[in-house]
Amino acid sequence: MIAINKYTLPNGLTVVHSEDKSTQMAALNLLYKVGARDEAPDHTGFAHLFEHLMFGGSVHIPNYDTPLQNAGGENNAWTNNDITNYYLTLPAHNIEVAFWLESDRMLSLDFNPRSLEVQRQVVIEEFKQRNLNQPYGDTSHLVRSLAYKVHPYQWPTIGKDISHIAGATLEEVKDFFFHYYAPNNAILAVTGNVSFDETLQLAEKWFGPIPARQVPARNLPQEPRQTEARRLEMTRPVPVDALYLCFHMCDRLHPDYYAFDMLSDILSNGKSSRLIRRLVVERRICSSIDAYISGSLDAGLFHIIGKPAPGYTLQDVERAVWEELEEIKRTPTDQHELDKVKNRYEAEQIFGNINYLNVATNLAYFEMLSRAEDLNDEVRKYRNVTAQQLQRVAQETFIPENSCTLYYNAEAK
Known part of the structure; x- marks a missing residue:
């Protein structure tokens, strides 16, 4: 049985915690409730693009990896059709570094044409490598479009077409960020050798000042029942x-x-x-x-x-x-x-x-x-x-x- 503590900040960020004194490490997992299903049919691949953009520098921190590595930490992220998930581990006595890093990029990314272009090319190359140039790489696109006719699961996380990412503008990217990357659309989980009191103190200090945002109501079309092979x-x-x-x-x-x-x-x-x-x-x-x-x-x-x-x-x-x-x-x-x-x-x-x-x-x-x-x-x-x-x-x-x-x-x- 895992002992679980929870608290919701006034700005809507949900904090979930479980202490583990058997380790000297700590983990911070930040889940944003946005995935490929939240994209428009002609603007797909944005959730996955943001997984990359979030490492391109934020308003006060030009390089995410360097301070984390200096603190003895590691990080990664993944996106699927439902959520975008960021996680990192580091020695527990350096846990505040994790709160600082994650809160700053939730506050705002350093939106600039160069960062967008760099990450755009990374995602386009990933699309080509995994889905166009790899054997059986396009099967996810084919199967999804066969099975789903109206629900946004009809395209995979990478996106429906390369042109959607290639044509993404900085304004569209900013709009996506401020609609979905919000404290009231996120869950922060903290585990390891960190007390609940310290977790709440750091959450209030670093995430508390970030204002809640207008998260779009999710109103997805429901897939009708399939009636023939x-x-x-x-x-x-x-x-x-x-x-x-x-x-x-x-x-x-x-x-x-x-x-x-x-x-x-x-x-x-x-x-x-x-x-x-x-x-x-x-x-x-x-x-x-x-x-x-x-x-x-x-x-x-x-x-x-x-x-x-x-x-x-x-x-x-x-x-x-x-x-x-x-x-x-x-x-x-x-x-x-x-x-x-x-x-x-x-x-x-x-x-x-x-x-x-x-x-x-x-x-x-x-x-x-x-x-x-x-x-x-x-x-x-x-x-x-x-x-x-x-x-x-x-x-x-x-x-x-x-x-x-x-x-x-x-x-x-």
């Missing part, structure tokens, strides 16, 4: 063919989320999982196969990706996958298989939250979802999933009219 076939210069099969699933706060997560593990987590054991090891239809969920805040996707073994086609792989899905729909999961997956989740939860940085990240995330205290209840929620619930979810989800299928063919040599 969708298929797409592409040919690319890749090593081997690949099958991408996905199904619409519930949102992160729905009780069935845990069942979906467990189904993905039953199908493909480890050598004894169904798809790997039967299609890779025993029948040797696939050279590799994986199943996973998107885990997104709004209604997400259940993904299955498989590559055929020599002598087999994408049609063979698709047929074999559907046979396994029909089996999991037809026959309840036995208790041994169910317990194995539940035990794995409990072990991951226990060992994952030994690390003070993981705790900081998780506290911020769960506070954003609903409340940080729910982190202590995750194992119980997985434990409560029954074989009957798994079977029902599989029967409702793994049906042709809820499926999106991408055949990604290798060019003939």
Whole structure:
């Protein structure tokens, strides 16, 4: 059980804290409630661009990394369709450096054409490297646009098109920052060998003077229910063919989320999982196969990706996958298989939250979802999933009219 403290500053910044005296280190995780889903369809990639711009210098600190490194710290950040997350670690006695750095770039970035151009080129090169020039790199764009027709999950975090970032103006960038990078749109989690009293004192000192901002109300279009199978076939210069099969699933706060997560593990987590054991090891239809969920805040996707073994086609792989899905729909999961997956989740939860940085990240995330205290209840929620619930979810989800299928063919040599 993780002991959790919370406080909200007058400007709306939520502070979440958990002390860990077993380490001499501290972690600070700052989560902004803005992701790619908050972008306009013709201005995508901005949330990810800001992940980079936040390291380009702020109003009083021209270089973020140097003072942090001088204090013995490290940092990183990531963005997805729902949130943007910044985190750093450093010796606990230098924790004030972290508050100083993060508060200054929340106060205001050093907006200038040079910084924008530098980070714009970094993001454009990342887009080219990961999504245009890498084998299978455009599959996220293809699958998302196939599955989502109105919801902004239809584009990945990197953005829909390079031109959106290439054409971003300084005024548009400023507007995005002051709408979303606000204390009343953020959660600050502090963990490690730092007391709650010290955390509140530093939060008030460094973040308290930052004014609340007008955060746009989120009013996203809801994806209509899919009623017929969708298929797409592409040919690319890749090593081997690949099958991408996905199904619409519930949102992160729905009780069935845990069942979906467990189904993905039953199908493909480890050598004894169904798809790997039967299609890779025993029948040797696939050279590799994986199943996973998107885990997104709004209604997400259940993904299955498989590559055929020599002598087999994408049609063979698709047929074999559907046979396994029909089996999991037809026959309840036995208790041994169910317990194995539940035990794995409990072990991951226990060992994952030994690390003070993981705790900081998780506290911020769960506070954003609903409340940080729910982190202590995750194992119980997985434990409560029954074989009957798994079977029902599989029967409702793994049906042709809820499926999106991408055949990604290798060019003939």
